[in-house]
Amino acid sequence: MTFDNIHDKTDKELVKLTQKDPAVFGVLMTRYENRMLVYIRRISSVTTEEAEDILQDSFLKAYKNLNSFDSSLSFSSWLYRIVHNETISAWRKNKSRPQGNMAQVDDEFLERIVDSQDIVEEMDREILKKVMMGAMVDMDDKYREILILKYIEDKNYDEISDILKKPAGTVATHISRAKKQFRDLCEKKDINFLI
Amino acid sequence: MTEKNPTQSAMDKILQGEVKQIPRWHFVVKNIVLWSVGFLCIVAGALTVSLVIFTFANSAFVLRDISKHNFFQHIMIVLPLLWIIITILFAALFDIFVRHTKKGYKYSLWLIVLVNMFLSVIVGIMFYFFGISHVVDDMMNTHFRSYHSVEKRQAQLFNNPGKGVIIGHVTKCGDEYFTLVTSDNTQWHVIREHITEFKQNKISDGQRFVVIGKVIDQGVFVACDIRMRGMSGSNRQLQRKRMEQVHENNFVDVDSHKVRFGQIPQNMDVMIQEACVHVQ
Numbered sequence: 001m002t003f004d005n006i007h008d009k010t011d012k013e014l015v016k017l018t019q020k021d022p023a024v025f026g027v028l029m030t031r032y033e034n035r036m037l038v039y040i041r042r043i044s045s046v047t048t049e050e051a052e053d054i055l056q057d058s059f060l061k062a063y064k065n066l067n068s069f070d071s072s073l074s075f076s077s078w079l080y081r082i083v084h085n086e087t088i089s090a091w092r093k094n095k096s097r098p099q100g101n102m103a104q105v106d107d108e109f110l111e112r113i114v115d116s117q118d119i120v121e122e123m124d125r126e127i128l129k130k131v132m133m134g135a136m137v138d139m140d141d142k143y144r145e146i147l148i149l150k151y152i153e154d155k156n157y158d159e160i161s162d163i164l165k166k167p168a169g170t171v172a173t174h175i176s177r178a179k180k181q182f183r184d185l186c187e188k189k190d191i192n193f194l195i
Numbered sequence: 196m197t198e199k200n201p202t203q204s205a206m207d208k209i210l211q212g213e214v215k216q217i218p219r220w221h222f223v224v225k226n227i228v229l230w231s232v233g234f235l236c237i238v239a240g241a242l243t244v245s246l247v248i249f250t251f252a253n254s255a256f257v258l259r260d261i262s263k264h265n266f267f268q269h270i271m272i273v274l275p276l277l278w279i280i281i282t283i284l285f286a287a288l289f290d291i292f293v294r295h296t297k298k299g300y301k302y303s304l305w306l307i308v309l310v311n312m313f314l315s316v317i318v319g320i321m322f323y324f325f326g327i328s329h330v331v332d333d334m335m336n337t338h339f340r341s342y343h344s345v346e347k348r349q350a351q352l353f354n355n356p357g358k359g360v361i362i363g364h365v366t367k368c369g370d371e372y373f374t375l376v377t378s379d380n381t382q383w384h385v386i387r388e389h390i391t392e393f394k395q396n397k398i399s400d401g402q403r404f405v406v407i408g409k410v411i412d413q414g415v416f417v418a419c420d421i422r423m424r425g426m427s428g429s430n431r432q433l434q435r436k437r438m439e440q441v442h443e444n445n446f447v448d449v450d451s452h453k454v455r456f457g458q459i460p461q462n463m464d465v466m467i468q469e470a471c472v473h474v475q
Contacts, residue, residue: 022209029202037201056201060214063205067219070297165300 011075018066025066028075029059036083042148044087058086077162080153084145084163128191135185143178150175226296233292237314240285242331243278244319245428249328250275252427253345264352272351277342286311326430333433345426350378353405353424361385361416362405362424364438368398375406375416386411387418401438 006027009017017024036058040051062082069078136144149155149163157175161168208214254273264272289311293299299307322328329345336344343351353362354377363377371388385406387398398404398421407420426434 023206025209026202026206029205033202052201056205059201059205060208063209064214064217066216068217068222161301165294167301167303169303 012071015066015069015071015075018063022063025063032076032079036079039080039148039153040083040087042152043084043145044091046087046090050090054086054090055083058083061086073162074159077155077159080155080159080163081165131186131189131191135182135189138185139178139181143174143181146171146174147178147182229292229295233289233296236285236289236292237311237318240282240289240311240315241318241322242327243282243285244315245322245328246278246331247275247282248319248323249332249428250278250345250348252323253349269352272348282315286315323428326428326433329426329428329430329433333430346378349424354378356383356410356416359409359419360405360407363403365398365400365402365404366438368400373398375404382414383416384414385416385418387421390418390421401434
């Protein structure tokens with residue numbers, strides 16, 4: 001079955017079309033593949049192969065449960081939720097979630113933070129980014145995840161609420177605490193941030 | 196990226212039929228079950244709230260002056276701890292139910308608890324006024340020996356013939372006396388002829404009273420003060436059934452205390468007067 005301009009269709013339209021032709025789901029998967037792979041590696045310390053396995057499981061789970069997709073929610077948030085939960089489950093199955101062994105934080109994110117700061121002392125940018133990376137590694141998992149969703153994945157409060165299935169008020173509180181923890185950890189390393 | 200492409204791998208499995216979509220009816224049924232559980236939580240929570248109301252409404256704080264217990268002891272006897280704990284459990288279950296609904300995660304714990312309490316209290320008050328809490332209290336009393344029904348608690352608070360207090364239902368009423376049966380099926384012939392303050396026509400068959408006075412003979416009680424102690428939130432059918440049971444148990448038909456004693460003791464009037472001296 002072929003559909004006109006299938007790549008121009010919205011996520012919700014593609015979800016509906018998948019009911020007629022499962023192959024359409026491939027368009028959705030292609031659309032989100034790279035973004036989700038990067039997200040999986042951001043919130044965990046898995047290898048590329050493990051991340052691909054987790055992503056494959058997530059896509060299959062999404063396909064299986066497509067009839068439960070609530071159209072009042074964005075497909076992106078719904079998929080993020082599944083990927084997030086599958087990543088956490090994979091961690092628990094391995095029975096290890098080593099602290100201080102986080103995968104690369106997006107270089108673009110670090111650059112964004114560095115550029116936005118009015119740092120009095122001159123400091124080598126690379127050293128600064130290493131300091132920030134260290135601070136992120138030392139953070140509590142739930143605060144690091146929410147910081148990633150807010151500042152790296154550029155999600156708003158409602159989207160984060162839908163992804164993590166938490167009330168918006170709780171999301172706001174956690175973001176505030178995450179920022180404070182990040183600032184405190186950076187201050188210990190003699191870096192003062194306005195975040 | 197490695198040669199293995201997660202999208203292609205997943206697509207292969209889907210097209211080969213290794214993975215199938217869960218049908219929509221599955222989620223519809225799951226939703227129905229979920230909402231049914233939520234509804235039951237509200238109903239059960241309302242029932243336990245009604246029992247809490249029923250217990251406190253019949254805790255007889257106004258009669259605490261004649262109870263043999265201090266305030267703290269009184270509270271500990273009347274406190275419906277079991278129902279309070281079960282109410283909290285159903286509130287927690289309701290929170291779990293809400294969290295599993297599609298939009299439930301958007302609401303804070305306090306809002307969910309508030310809504311649950313509000314609904315439970317509103318429906319609970321209705322259950323209380325319709326006498327449903329009385330029925331449940333009675334059922335629990337019948338089936339669980341260790342359960343303390345409201346009547347048992349009141350007996351614990353007030354029924355102490357040795358100290359001059361009894362509580363029970365009137366089964367037979369005359370001008371100078373009435374027969375009172377306590378919750379342990381003890382029958383008392385209560386002499387009331389000298390009480391002028393209490394209006395005689397207020398005492399009738401089936402009513403419940405706390406009687407203050409003195410035991411002057413086995414099964415004979417002189418009343419110095421009588422206080423009405425009806426059951427708030429009672430169920431009429433249950434009350435009628437209870438009175439039928441009491442009447443079935445009462446095979447001693449006493450017409451008056453004069454007949455009861457056969458030959459009237461010479462010092463009867465003195466005994467009656469002296470009985471109430473300590474109460475005055």
